[in-house]
Amino acid sequence: MSAQIRMGIAGYGNLGRGVEAAIAKNADMELVGIYSRRDPSSVVPLGQDTPVYSMDALAAHTNDIDVLILCGGSKSDLPDQGPALAAMFNTVDSFDTHARIPEYFAAVDAPALASGKTALISAGWDPGMFSINRVFGEALLPDGDTYTFWGRGLSQGHSDAIRRVAGVAGGVQYTIPSETAIDEVRSGSRPELTTRQKHIRECFVVLKEGAREDAVRAEIVSMPHYFDQYDTTVVFITAAELARDHSAMPHGGFVIRSGNTTDGHAQVIEYSLALGSNPEFTSSVLVAYARAVHRMNAAGQFGAKTVFDVAPGLLSPKSAAELRAELL
Amino acid sequence: MSAQIRMGIAGYGNLGRGVEAAIAKNADMELVGIYSRRDPSSVVPLGQDTPVYSMDALAAHTNDIDVLILCGGSKSDLPDQGPALAAMFNTVDSFDTHARIPEYFAAVDAPALASGKTALISAGWDPGMFSINRVFGEALLPDGDTYTFWGRGLSQGHSDAIRRVAGVAGGVQYTIPSETAIDEVRSGSRPELTTRQKHIRECFVVLKEGAREDAVRAEIVSMPHYFDQYDTTVVFITAAELARDHSAMPHGGFVIRSGNTTDGHAQVIEYSLALGSNPEFTSSVLVAYARAVHRMNAAGQFGAKTVFDVAPGLLSPKSAAELRAELL
Numbered sequence: 001m002s003a004q005i006r007m008g009i010a011g012y013g014n015l016g017r018g019v020e021a022a023i024a025k026n027a028d029m030e031l032v033g034i035y036s037r038r039d040p041s042s043v044v045p046l047g048q049d050t051p052v053y054s055m056d057a058l059a060a061h062t063n064d065i066d067v068l069i070l071c072g073g074s075k076s077d078l079p080d081q082g083p084a085l086a087a088m089f090n091t092v093d094s095f096d097t098h099a100r101i102p103e104y105f106a107a108v109d110a111p112a113l114a115s116g117k118t119a120l121i122s123a124g125w126d127p128g129m130f131s132i133n134r135v136f137g138e139a140l141l142p143d144g145d146t147y148t149f150w151g152r153g154l155s156q157g158h159s160d161a162i163r164r165v166a167g168v169a170g171g172v173q174y175t176i177p178s179e180t181a182i183d184e185v186r187s188g189s190r191p192e193l194t195t196r197q198k199h200i201r202e203c204f205v206v207l208k209e210g211a212r213e214d215a216v217r218a219e220i221v222s223m224p225h226y227f228d229q230y231d232t233t234v235v236f237i238t239a240a241e242l243a244r245d246h247s248a249m250p251h252g253g254f255v256i257r258s259g260n261t262t263d264g265h266a267q268v269i270e271y272s273l274a275l276g277s278n279p280e281f282t283s284s285v286l287v288a289y290a291r292a293v294h295r296m297n298a299a300g301q302f303g304a305k306t307v308f309d310v311a312p313g314l315l316s317p318k319s320a321a322e323l324r325a326e327l328l
Numbered sequence: 329m330s331a332q333i334r335m336g337i338a339g340y341g342n343l344g345r346g347v348e349a350a351i352a353k354n355a356d357m358e359l360v361g362i363y364s365r366r367d368p369s370s371v372v373p374l375g376q377d378t379p380v381y382s383m384d385a386l387a388a389h390t391n392d393i394d395v396l397i398l399c400g401g402s403k404s405d406l407p408d409q410g411p412a413l414a415a416m417f418n419t420v421d422s423f424d425t426h427a428r429i430p431e432y433f434a435a436v437d438a439p440a441l442a443s444g445k446t447a448l449i450s451a452g453w454d455p456g457m458f459s460i461n462r463v464f465g466e467a468l469l470p471d472g473d474t475y476t477f478w479g480r481g482l483s484q485g486h487s488d489a490i491r492r493v494a495g496v497a498g499g500v501q502y503t504i505p506s507e508t509a510i511d512e513v514r515s516g517s518r519p520e521l522t523t524r525q526k527h528i529r530e531c532f533v534v535l536k537e538g539a540r541e542d543a544v545r546a547e548i549v550s551m552p553h554y555f556d557q558y559d560t561t562v563v564f565i566t567a568a569e570l571a572r573d574h575s576a577m578p579h580g581g582f583v584i585r586s587g588n589t590t591d592g593h594a595q596v597i598e599y600s601l602a603l604g605s606n607p608e609f610t611s612s613v614l615v616a617y618a619r620a621v622h623r624m625n626a627a628g629q630f631g632a633k634t635v636f637d638v639a640p641g642l643l644s645p646k647s648a649a650e651l652r653a654e655l656l
Contacts, residue, residue, distance in 0.1 A: 021590050025470045102653050127656045129464070129597075132640045134655045136457070139616040139643035140609075142353045186602065261608035262349050268602040269457075273595070274514065280589035281468075288467040308641030308651050312460045313634075315467035323636050325430050327462045328455045 004030040005294050006064060007287075010055065010085065011071035012036045012043055014249070015094065018283025019069050020046050026287060028317045032065050062088050067290040069093070071283075079104065086119035086304070087111035090297045092290045094124040094282055101127070109304035118297040120305045123289045124282040125273055126150070130255045132307050133271040137257025141267055144259020147185045149177035149198060153251025153278060161226045162203055165219050167211030170239060172246045176200040177254065185256045188266030201232040204246055206239045251278035288315045332358040333622050334392060335615075338383065338413065339399035340364045340371055342577070343422065346611025347397050348374050354615060356645045360393050390416050395618040397421070399611075407432065414447035414632070415439035418625045420618045422452040422610055429455070437632035446625040448633045451617045452610040453601055454478070458583045460635050461599040465585025469595055472587020475513045477505035477526060481579025481606060489554045490531055493547050495539030498567060500574045504528040505582065513584050516594030529560040532574055534567045579606035616643045 007023050009016045012034050023031045024047070033051040036043045040052040053061070058068070068085060070093035072078050078095050085091055086108045095104050101122055112119040122128065130148060137146050151174065158173035181198050184191045203220060207213065217234045221227050237245075252273040260266055275281045289307070292314035296305065313323050335351050337344050340362050351359045352375070361379040364371045368380040381389070386396070396413060398421035400406050406423050413419055414436045423432050429450055440447040450456065458476060465474050479502065486501035509526050512519045531548055535541065545562045549555050565573075580601040588594055603609045617635070620642035624633065641651050 018589065025589070098656065101656050102649065105652055122656055129468075131656045135640045135644050135651060138655070139619075139640075139645075140457075140612055188602070188604070261346065261353070261605060261612050265604035265608050267604055267609050267612070270598075270600045270602070272598045272600075274516070274598075275595050276516070276593035277589060277595070280593050281595050284468055284589050284595075291467075306641075306648075306652055306656055308644075308648065308656070309639050311637050311639045312463050312467075313636030316463050316636075317467075320634075320636065321430065323463060324433055324634055327466070328426065328429050328450055328459045328634055328636070 004028055005291060006030055006032050006066045007290060008032050008058070008061070008065040008068040008089070009034045009071055010058065010068055010081065011077065012038075012045070012052075013071065014279035015283055015286075016069075016071035017046060018277070018280040019071060019287055020050065021280060022284040022287040025284075026291075026317070028291070029287070032061070058085070059088065065089055066294050067092060069286050069290055079107070082119070082121065083107045083111050086117055087115050088117070090117050090290075090293050091119045092123055092286050092293055093119075093121055094128070094286060095122045096124065096127055098127065105304050105306070113303040116297075116302050118293045118302055118305060120289050120293050120307070120310070122306055123286050125275075125285060126253070128282075128285055128307055129273070130253070130271070133255040133257075133269075135308060137255065137259075137269055140269065141257050141259025141261070143261075144257050144267075145190045147193070147198075147256045147258070148253065149182060149256075150253040151175035151177050151199065151251065153253070153275070154246075154249050158201065158203075158226055161223060162205060162220060165216060165223075167208050167216045169206045169208045169211075170242050171203060171205040172242070174202045174204075176202055182254060182256070185258055186268055186270065188258050188268050190258050195229045196231060199230060201227055201230045203232060203234045204237050204242065205234055206242050207236060248276070249278045251275050251281075291315060291317065332356055333619060334358055334360050334394045335618060336360050336386070336389070336393040336396040336417070337362045337399055338386065338396055338409065339405065340366075340373070340380075341399065342607035343611055343614075344399035345374060346605070346608040347399060347615055348378065349608060350612040350615040353612075354619075354645070356619070357615070360389070386413070387416065393417055394622050395420060397614050397618060407435070410447070410449065411435045411439050414445055415443045416445070418445050418618075418621050419447045420451055420614050420621055421447075421449055422456070422614060423450045424452065424455055426455065433632050433634070441631040444625075444630050446621050446630055446633060448617050448621050448635070448638070450634055451614050453603075453613060454581070456610075456613055456635055457601070458581070458599070461583040461585075461597075463636060465583065465587075465597055468597065469585050469587025469589070471589075472585050472595075473518045475521070475526075475584045475586070476581065477510060477584075478581040479503035479505050479527065479579065481581070481603070482574075482577050486529065486531075486554055489551060490533060490548060493544060493551075495536050495544045497534045497536045497539075498570050499531060499533040500570070502530045502532075504530055510582060510584070513586055514596055514598065516586050516596050518586050523557045524559060527558060529555055529558045531560065531562045532565050532570065533562055534570050535564060576604070577606045579603045579609075619643060619645065 068089040396417040490499040
């Protein structure tokens with residue numbers, strides 16, 4: 001019997017909790033500990049027996065952890081943690097600031113290479129599974145167009161933007177892909193679509209006392225970049241309704257590649273996700289990629305990696321022979 | 329400027345023609361020649377300038393071809409050609425007899441390893457892209473169920489079965505996935521579905537003179553394995569209608585993984601294909617994998633491989649840095 005993969009979790013918010021839940025679903029893994037910047041005694045893990053340590057304890061645990069999953073945010077946590085921890089551990093993270101990926105990759109690559117570690121960056125679903133499907137789509141149908149739609153899903157950034165509007169006590173924003181646009185893409189006609197045609201934005205807003213619906217709605221729908229390029233609906237609700245109906249974090253979307261193999265033949269590839277919980281699915285992806293990272297490190301593949309560098313079979317607990325017999 | 333990948337095509341039916349068309353869509357590839365068991369002068373390639381050789385000429389062309397795509401059938405061609413040609417060339421094939429894949433893998437692996445060649449077997453869409461999505465689905469949602477639906481598409485095997493019925497002059501069979509079943513799977517409820525619930529079979533049949541509709545219909549719908557476990561409709565048409573309306577080869581289908589990350593949260597991953605031409609899409613997949621095989625061979629990865637062993641980035645003509653910057 002082969003030993004279990006020893007996992008660590010660095011950072012314990014929604015993503016860290018999702019990773020803890022995902023590790024419990026994988027029999028070939030065990031959770032060594034959660035590492036938090038908070039006082040460990042204030043952290044309540046899902047598993048009663050899960051050890052919780054201070055983030056400072058990580059340096060003393062390098063021999064106890066096969067793969068460390070970094071569950072911090074892309075804005076302020078990962079730019080520091082990613083390079084620092086890749087010097088000590090094999091890591092997986094969900095760095096998702098698309099424009100800064102090349103610079104983050106380089107920052108993680110150097111310490112990982114120098115230490116003989118493997119560091120997979122930007123895993124999850126977008127970046128992640130959606131990215132893989134964009135690559136597959138281009139490669140399989142070089143004469144074609146790729147379309148990405150997001151939603152129906154809660155957008156954290158847009159929800160934050162709503163809550164900064166004067167007169168707003170609370171609120172959430174859902175990004176909704178246009179069914180009309182998706183159907184047009186699915187037809188194989190390869191349409192050109194504007195930003196407004198692809199997605200609709202739906203806001204549920206709780207007003208502060210004395211605030212006026214008209215004024216708040218007008219400020220939201222005209223907000224540059226966030227809402228002005230979209231058709232946006234604003235629905236006013238009570239604080240009780242917000243708490244009752246809008247605390248889940250669903251998300252998902254579609255990557256569609258439409259192309260022609262010859263002039264007469266259109267081909268359409270579609271990948272879609274309907275996620276009951278965005279952070280739990282992202283976590284589940286990170287955990288599967290941790291298995292691949294463990295194997296790649298054992299095979300001497302050091303440095304920073306992305307999902308593009310990982311053969312699909314490495315994600316599975318099954319052997320290559322089992323996969324060929326059962327799933328090919 | 330790097331040299332183009334020099335491609336060869338062994339076998340020139342629907343699949344070989346599709347490969348010729350696909351190579352023309354990939355600027356980093358050039359077609360060295362088509363190799364046929366027929367008299368080369370009787371083969372009419374799509375490209376006026378495409379050289380056509382006898383299959384026997386292959387042994388003299390080992391230095392001219394980087395990757396040879398085997399376009400023969402799984403029943404009688406590939407079991408011999410696969411091992412024989414993997415001793416001389418890097419190869420890609422679409423061996424699709426699922427139950428015999430382990431034995432075929434072994435038969436190709438030995439000569440490829442001995443000759444320092446890379447031989448990718450069983451590429452295409454099923455086996456192929458559907459297989460990859462079954463592996464991804466299991467790995468990303470270990471607590472879940474996988475559903476594969478095929479169609480709407482022309483089934484060659486079932487069409488052949490119809491044409492063997494007494495009184496039948498011609499006919500085709502379409503496999504149609506049940507919309508009701510797909511919607512149930514998409515809901516995340518993880519239903520158990522019988523064979524009859526998943527697919528419907530639709531036959532278009534031309535009768536021989538004097539044959540009786542009732543008798544032919546009864547024989548078709550009760551045919552063991554092919555039709556008896558399905559709800560089958562039989563529509564009688566004229567030979568002219570068969571030629572006019574049923575000569576295309578559409579196909580496609582769905583791989584859906586429905587799983588739970590926690591008891592409260594269902595997640596659904598769906599991959600689907602809507603193919604205007606089944607052989608042309610399969611060919612396009614083979615050609616993209618030829619690029620990966622070329623690179624894997626250059627990296628010293630010899631022997632038989634499957635799509636499970638190929639990192640997605642290897643399929644793309646773009647560099648790893650370009651992929652990270654543009655598609656991650």
